[in-house]
Amino acid sequence: MDWKFILKRSAIVCKKEKSSLSSGLLSPDDCSLYKELLTNARDIIYKLDLQGNFLEVSPATEELTGYRLAELIGMNIKELIAHDKADQIEEILTSKIFSQEPIRFELDLITNKSEILAVEINSTLVCRTDKPCYILGIARDISKHKLMARQLAEQRALLNSLVNSMPDIVFYKDTEGHYLGCNRDFEILVGKRESEIVGLTDAELFPPEVVSLYTKQEKILLETKKPQRVEVYLVDSNNRPCFYDTMKTLFTGPKGEEFGLIGVNRDITELVNAKLEAEIARDEAEHLASTDFLTGVMTRRALIQRLEGEINRARREGTVLSMIFADIDHFKKVNDSYGHQAGDKVLQIVAQLFKSRCRSYDLIGRSGGEEFMICLPGASKQRAFKIAEEMRIALHATSIELFNNTKQKVSARVTASFGVSSMSEHDIKEIDDLIREGDSSLYKAKELGRNRVCSIE
Structure with missing residues (x-):
């Protein structure tokens, strides 16, 4: 059930009340629609009086909070909120909501089993003949989303740790060639911190002959959508001459959308056979691949x-x-x-x-x-x-x-x-x-x- 649709519908009802519904009664059609939405919604749909007491709630509220509907009616919303968040809801009830603009915020509710239920609340003040009447809102369970966000942050931290522990130089760029990030070894190579590197291009970091080689390599990569490798000669920030085997590949989203490219520079000054081994590994990976990297099918x-x-x-x-x-x-x-x-x-x-x-x-x-x-x-x-x-x-x-x-x-x-x-x-x-x-x-x-x-x- 779409909360935006519900809030939009309630706004329409408010306008009707100001004109043709001066008697204070909703039309039968609006009442029927409201009841249908309330009954079938999977989210918490609530109606509060101006003090924050529940006047009406959707049946889904019972499943999500553990409280029976009869218990909720007349209960103040602050009773479902942790004590340290009471000031937040008090501010919303006393000031923000009376701006008559729909508001959105996140809040942790406490179920009857003392468990945390993370919700995203969208609420609006409903007026009748320009006078505040009641508060209508929808609370959507976002516990899984928050858990996924936390897991994603942990995965990103793990990825950063992994990238920085790799013995190779790692960097990534957008499809226009601007650097998005790198590991510590790349910082050492160019003599700059990652915060200084982000947003720069190869032309601002490497000599012209290397820029020309990288530009050609990345052009082929973007056209063919296949990993590209090239050997380059560089002098790092410590004036140490090095040969690098540079491998670049596209990184894409779950639907195959292109976000940019990932590059790995391997020092092959002493490991002259690294190029051959990497080519064999790439061929094996392509042979075993079962999913088209571009379309996802x-x-x-x-x-x-x-x-x-x-x-x-x-x-x-x-x-x-x-x-x-x-x-x-x-x-x-x-x-x-x-x-x-x-x-x-x-x-x-x-x-x-x-x-x-x-x-x-x-x-x-x-x-x-x-x-x-x-x-x-x-x-x-x-x-x-x-x-x-x-x-x-x-x-x-x-x-x-x-x-x-x-x-x-x-x-x-x-x-x-x-x-x-x-x-x-x-x-x-x-x-x-x-x-x-x-x-x-x-x-x-x-x-x-x-x-x-x-x-x-």
Whole structure:
């Protein structure tokens, strides 16, 4: 239940009260809506008198606080708050709330089991004919969020400790090349503290020949999305000549969004074989990878492996299985018109849109540059065709914000062509047959003008 909607609705009711509801009664529709919201909300929805006593609370309050509803009615809200926080709620009740502007704050409530319940409170003063009448608010349980924030802070502290204990030089930058942070060894290398380094670029830290090498390396990294390595010669802040093997890779969010790059400088002055070992390690990591680093969906290799198991299961159980093959139309024009970063953004949005239309046990993978394969266990060809059509329509209606070559923000739309293949207990197929049929269906969609779904009957 959305507290913003509830507060907005209460504000509308207040306006009505000032005009057409001078009698002090809400309309039947408003009363019905309010009761429905109160009954079904998963948050604490409360109504206080001007002294802070509960006039009405949602049923969810009973589950969250442990108090029965009958106990809460007439209780002062300060009885649910730790003594050291009483002044805070007193200030809110006596001053802030009477500004007639909605307020938001966090508070720890005490349950009837003396446990802490962290909540985010959104509250507003409801007036009738310009006179304060009562306080309406929503308290949302944020205990899990606060726990996650605390755990995140601990993880960050652990990460900082780990990075600073590494024997290598570690740094990270945004996609524009500005430093975001580093470990102590990088501080020693450039002779500056991290607080001085943040915001600087390579041009302000290294000689021109190194800057040129790093710039080229990072350009390739951002274009190919693959880790890049280069060997450089540097003289550190102690005038010690060193050879470094510099490895850089993108770091992304959970949905594949690019935040910047991470770099590791390894001193190979004495360890001349470090480059070879790192390349072998990188190749092994790429070989074992099952998730496409850009879109977050499966790689083609991983999908094919899973598909073999799904086909075998369909044979054993005598069930149907269908596949959807998708190819973004005119994708090269996106890269040519807006750049490769824009193309990557389009791929991420398309992948997430497709994924949102899939069931939890469906398989989706990126099979090529702008191509995707989706396996739908238990889905007939007709069902797969319908799902593909829903994906096509949703993608066609999606507006994507991109920057053109002149750095102007524009809204772009892309389409995709779809092919469908299927197998059943009466028409058992191998992987190659399914892929061949799907490719033929996709080719047919392209030939018929793109932005459509086709299958081979």
